[in-house]
Amino acid sequence: MSVTIALDAMGGDYGPQVIVPAAIKVLSEVDGVKLILTGDQDQLHDLIKKHHGVLGCRLSIQHASQKVEMDEAPSQALRIKKDSSMRVAINLIKTGEANACVSAGNTGALMAIARFVLKTLPGIDRPAIISALPTIRGHCYLLDLGANVDSSAENLYQFALMGSVLANAIDNIPDPSIGLLNIGSEIIKGNERVKQADRILSHSHLNYAGFVEGDDIYEGKVDIVVCDGFVGNVALKSSEGVARLVQHYLQESFQQSIFTRLIGLLVLPVLKNFRQQMDPRRYNGANLVGLNGVVIKSHGRADITAFAHAIHIAIIETRKNVPKHISAYLEPWLVEGQVV
Amino acid sequence: MSVTIALDAMGGDYGPQVIVPAAIKVLSEVDGVKLILTGDQDQLHDLIKKHHGVLGCRLSIQHASQKVEMDEAPSQALRIKKDSSMRVAINLIKTGEANACVSAGNTGALMAIARFVLKTLPGIDRPAIISALPTIRGHCYLLDLGANVDSSAENLYQFALMGSVLANAIDNIPDPSIGLLNIGSEIIKGNERVKQADRILSHSHLNYAGFVEGDDIYEGKVDIVVCDGFVGNVALKSSEGVARLVQHYLQESFQQSIFTRLIGLLVLPVLKNFRQQMDPRRYNGANLVGLNGVVIKSHGRADITAFAHAIHIAIIETRKNVPKHISAYLEPWLVEGQVV
Structure with a gap:
């Protein structure tokens, strides 16, 4: 199956300087993938040339005259920036010209525009942001972020x-286990919403672990791991702060x-391995899940490797058709008029 | 000024095995301090003897026939365990026989009993748990936990x-800066309570940094750093999870x-320094702040060094008279009938 991914080429702290070479890198790594860069046509043209990319059916440009700023209010981006690289990328999903989009831009604006253009899946009130995090045993998914x-x-x-559908699709886990984030049994056992969610999950068909x-x-x-977006963020x-500390x-x-400096030199190859494991770029690419389409949010400061990773995530999710699986899971309950 | 600290000797995962030697250690380190161990008289007697401690006016025992279990419901501990080592230790503050108490026991029970026996300070609705955390520049305080x-x-x-009064008392910071924990300006700017707290803090006399x-x-x-207890926890x-990872x-x-194993051996002395900086024992001793008295919560798995550190925190806070300072700060506003 050939997939087409739209890339918001002007988004993020480094914009096309990172996104163009990342796109060229991904095309050299995988087959059956087409990429559409959205943004300033001339600038993108020059950068593709500079990085020895080949424009054609695998790599194309869709011009966009505007750019959503990193600190712009989502409502303003939605209202005023109708020809932004971000909006154009999302529109390509809506029109069926792309299967997914990746943006390193303003998260709030991306969420607002994606929700407005693509709409949420039937039965889903609010999209959520989900990402993989490293664990001692491998990785787990945390949402909402x-x-x-x-x-x-x-x-x-x-x-x-x-989260269950996504982990199943990406990692081929048959029935992913779900934990509800709470505070110690020692103290007050959570707030009312968490207690109520615990009751709902206990009676659901999901593999709920408490x-x-x-x-x-x-x-x-x-x-x-499931939690409210404030808590997850x-x-x-x-x-991230502790890792840096x-x-x-x-x-x-x-x-x-x-x-100790001499020892430090000797230890460099060992610490290289350590740094690789700690490298947040290995986990770049959060999902805006719950929408009629695959929308991946890259970290704003992503470099070429990290942004390429986010594109790979978009490819996997498109191939596994995550939104369709979420809908399919919800359908039997929707007929009965309620999700739970 | 001589201070007397009551130690809940039966609390925590290791109970008197850790708390008795920690008490003896502290007495060998500082002058002008008296310690009262609460718990099983015979057991404590034997342990003091074993660790070459000297019973007398500096180290004494107050018998308590019960013990609050680590997983016991706070309400039950409050109602049924009236002669627990924890309750007896807190009672010693109430009667004026001790200035402060330290417990490694059940946090919920400690909070419930302390609140019931000691009451909150006028103008404080709810006590909070506050602890120091390491930062790149030194440490900061986080509450509520x-x-x-x-x-x-x-x-x-x-x-x-x-938090402001405590940081001022312990670290001699003239006007400690306060941050309100929120999620990125990129996304939705926090919830309603955080926005409202931001407005209150902006108009307060505290050194609020946003x-x-x-x-x-x-x-x-x-x-x-100030936040809700669920979020802080x-x-x-x-x-802690990331640090372990x-x-x-x-x-x-x-x-x-x-x-790499050979390099590991060579690097041991360097990593020792690293481990010392990462050592959570250096930060053991959270405060139950907002009460009519100094109550310190040690980690349940604290070892001798860590528990001794918690005792030292209790000594410092007693000498600096933190509860009185909080009251003094609140008084002018209480007269006007409101805190803010």
Whole structure:
């Protein structure tokens, strides 16, 4: 099956400087994939030439005259930037010219535009952001990462369902296990919404494993961890902060004396392996899940390797047809007039 | 000033096996401190003897016939365990026989009993749990860590106020800076309670620095980070999870071959320094702040070094009279009939 991915070439902190070479890299790695770059035609032309890319049916440009700024209000981007590289990329899914799109741009704007243009799947109230995170046993998926705040118990159930379908599609896990993020049994057992979501999940057909705590995410106890977007975003960002702190400590430890610096040199190949495992680029590419289409959000500061990874995620999800699977899962319950 | 600290000697995963030697260690380190161990008299007697401790006015025992279990419901501990080592330790503050207490026991029960026996300070609705966390620049305080869920904007303001007084007392920071934990400006800007707390803090006399995100905690951008207890607990636990994951990766990297194992041996003294910086024992001792008294919660799995650190925190806070400072700060506003 040939897939076509639209790339918002002007999005992210580095824009086409990163996205054009990433596109050329991906085309050299996989067959049966077409990429459409959306953005300033002249600039993209020059960059493709510079990176020895070949324009043709595998790599094409769709001109867009505007660009959504990283700090622009989503509502404004939606209203005013109708010819932005982001909007044009999403439109290509709507018209059927592309199967998916990848953007490193403004997350709020991407969510707002994707929701407006593509609509959510029947039975899904709100799309969510989901991403893979490393664990001691491999990786797990965490959602929502910030698309929704004050999620209701029903929203949390829908997140669980979408996560389950996604993990099944991407990792071929037959019946992915789901944990609901909560705080220690020691203290107050969660808030009302979490307790209610626990009841819904316990009676669902999903492989629900009960409550998990923040540290369980990285233990790999479950395949999917479900939480409200405010909580998930804080968990993700705190984790990034700790990882940076640890690297800072490690660097400091090797710079205490000439002796430790020499050891540091010797240890470089070992630490290279360590850094590779810690490399957030290996996990670049979050999903805006719950939409009528595959929309992948790359980190704004993604480099060529990281952005290429996000494109690969889009290819896999398109080939596995994730939105269709979510719909298929929801259908029997929709007939009965309710999701749960 | 001589201070007396009550130690819940039966609490925590290791109970008196850890707490008795920790107490003896602290007495050998500081002057002007008296410690009262609460718990099973015979067992404590034997352990003090075993560890060459001297019973007398500096180290005494207050018998308690019960023990709060780690998984016991707080309400049950409060109702039924009236002669538990935890309750007896807190009672000693109430009667004025002790200035503070330290417990490694069940957090929920400690909070419930402390709140019932000691009451909250005038103007404080709910006590909070606060702890120091390492940052690139030193450390910062995070609260609430799980005592409260669904905190209101007023609660968040009170947390900020208590954090400010505590950081000032412990670290001698004249006017500690406060950040309100939120999610990226990129996406939806927080929930309603956070937005409202932002407005209250902006008009307060506190040194409010605005919103911070999860990764800013470890950057050391502010002295105090304020959030709801559910969010704070998840942030803390996720951080612990990542730190463990990183150590796992590091260990794995050094065990790939005989060569990397040899390098690992060479690198041991350097990594020792690294491990010391990462050592959570350096930060053991969270505060139950907002009560009429100093109550310190040690980690349940604390070892001797870690529990001793928690005792030292109790000594410092007693000497600095943190509860009185919080009251003094609140008083002018209480007269006007409102806190804010």
